[in-house]
Amino acid sequence: MNAVPPKVQNQIAMIQQVQQQLGTIVQQKAQFEMMAKEARKAETELEGLSDDSDVYVTIGSVMMKQDREKVTTDLAEKIETFELRIKSLERQEKALTTKFEQLQSQIKGALEGAGAPSVN
Template identity: 45%
Template structure:
């Protein structure tokens, strides 16, 4: 590294990658929260549906219409939605773990590079404090 304090291109590239991973992690986290809310809503609706007897009148919205439907049909539709939300949530959790792992690895690489370049103390063994 030159004495003028310029950041080497490899470090600039890794910093850009780190920022991109942080943005990706935030996006996945937002998606995960949205799916969790949808899942809670589906579970709450299923719980309320269980309290109704078979003769209860149930309406489902389709666009701007409300259509009378049977309890079994609504229960099946809600169960399918819940299952879909469960799968989507698991996928997002795995994606979040992968991105978090990449983020931490890149962060450690940067700390090692910066520590080896003598830009201060050895940060390779320091606890991670950047980002997420």
């Protein structure tokens, strides 16, 4: 059996690195999606409150009363930030997936070209 050529070894190392990066991005995207979902839920709850309702926010380990309009504005900004970050992560995920597939194809081609002749 032939040894794996150095070029293919390098490509295998690269594909492992891309795979790790992809896993990290998928994980980050899931976290931001969860935070956006929670912020949207809070925004929906705020919309259902009467104008004279008290609104509290948690800051660290302390709950503080805040103006409802300020909280609503802050939530909208957070949601927008989360959605922008999710879109950015989706673009990175797509680029890494494409790179992964290209490397996978290159490795497969190199191994098939260097491998033993096929049996018919």
